[in-house]
Amino acid sequence: MEFLTPKEKRKKTTQLFVGYGLMAILIGLAALVLIFVAEGYGYDPNKGVNQSGLVFFSSSPSGAKIYLNGPLQNSQTDTKFNLLGGTYNASVQKTNYIDWNKTINVVGGTVSYYDYIRLFPKNIPTSNVTNFEAAPGLVSQSLNGQWLVIQPNSQKPDFTVFDTTNPGNAAKTITVPQSILQSEALNIGAFSVVGWADDNNHFLLLQTLPSGKKEYLMIDKNDVSNSTNVSTSLSLSASANLTLFNKKFNQFLVFDAAAGTLKLANSTSIQGTPLLSNIVAFKSYGDSLILYVSAPDTKGVSQVGILSNQKDHFKLQPITADPSTHYLLDLSQYAGTWYYVVSSAVQNKIFIYNNPLNNVSPDNTQPISAQLALQLTNPSFSSFSKSSRYISMQSGTNFVVFDAELDHVYRFTLNLPLTTSLEAKWMDTSHLSVVSGGVEHVFEFDGLNLVNLTKSDDAFQAYFNPAVNQIYTIIYQPNAKFVLQAGKLVL
DSSP states (O other), rough: OOOHHHHHHHHHHHHHHHHHHHHHHHHHHHHHHHHHHHTTTTEEEETTEEEEEEEEEEEEESSOOOEEEBBSSOOOSSSSEEEEEEEEEEEOTTTTTTEEEEEEOOOOOEEEEEEEEEEEEEOOEEEEEESSSOOOOOOEEESOOOOEEEEEEETTEEEEETTTTOOOOOOOOEOOOTTTTBBTBOOOOEEEEEEEEEEEEEEEEEEOTTOOOOOEEEEEESSSGEEHHHHHHTOOOTTEEEETTTTEEEEEEETTTTTTTTEEESOOBBSSSSOOOEEEEEETTTEEEEEEOOOOOTEEEEOOEEEEEEEEEBBBEEEOOOOOOOEEEEEEEEEEEEEEEEEETTOOOOEEETTTTTTTTTSSSSSSSSEEEEEOOSOOEEOTTTTTTEEEETTTTTTEEEEETTTEEEEESSSSOOOOOOEEEESSSSSSEEEEEEEEEEEEEESOOOOOEEEOOTTTTEEEEEOOOOEEEEETTTTTEEEEEEEEEEO
């Protein structure tokens, strides 16, 4: 048996510990590499070590090819990718559809959703649904998008009802009963739809007679014989304006512009005590919230307030009064957060409030400040998208859009001949649409991917069925007739 000398033992022990140390370092490095890989880090020859992000691509219709910085990817929509952080030129393409293109920014360690991609056909197949001898008197769509009500002849109280979910079904014609209709020298004046009830059957019709007198008619499209003249049943004054309350066909808000009062009413009577007094404009939400603007003071400033649960008042910051009483007032809820939009056409700023009633007592003396004050000269319109995630604010061709989910603001100018009276409306949760120059245009919330869809008369907007796979437009034809045209958005 061979024995090691003390010197050799020390050398052996040192080698052993060095070996263990190197092995521990290697294990540590391997673990560190695994952790970095698990956290999405990778190596790019041009960027070095970089963290990846998860990116989802979904399109309607699905099954579209995806190109990133040029090369075709293996997966088609709907799919996801782990991409190293950085900027990518993304393109989603499908045969016979217009390409979707966008520069996307992938941030390492985050998840991005491009789940709003809508591909439109290069050539939309269209068919004529029905002809009109002249321009329709009005076109209105129910809240759920299923029903289109059209007045074929502005001189007659007849309305045609179309089912957008079943375009092959025969249209139904309803006539406003003579018992509730008013006229002056056999002239019935003009009609406009004030609003639809949430049963998607009743709609409040405003009849404006040649003298300017107003009659409010509640129309039951399923059984028109049940329609009523609400002006008569409520004995409305000449200065009263009627709107639906809580989207119910038998509940109303009566705004007396001359008196500056807002009252509740049911089908047969008006509440005696006003909900609000000394106001010039308002917007209600459900049965518990009313956003309002008070009459201006001697300095031309109006107080903005919120009435909650028909009893509690909350004061927001004041705004510059508009002599024309055109105010942008809107409110909605997204992901549990309330958002309020306030402005006047002369304010040149739009104020956005985020949960303004939280931690504030009723009858507060210190006005609640807005979370955002967005610059926009002469704003004309504001609206929430159908999911309430986006708030669009418009002044002619200039747009400011707020994204409530990402807390981000987009500013853009459309290269379209839009007048200040043309409002872009939400087609779905992420796309806006507007008719200009005889064409229906669609674009995304950030102003990108502007697409020309079909012909459309400038006096009418385009309408979409609930699935947004059909478009309905009013077009003029050379034979001096107008046509309701249906187009397929999914081939």
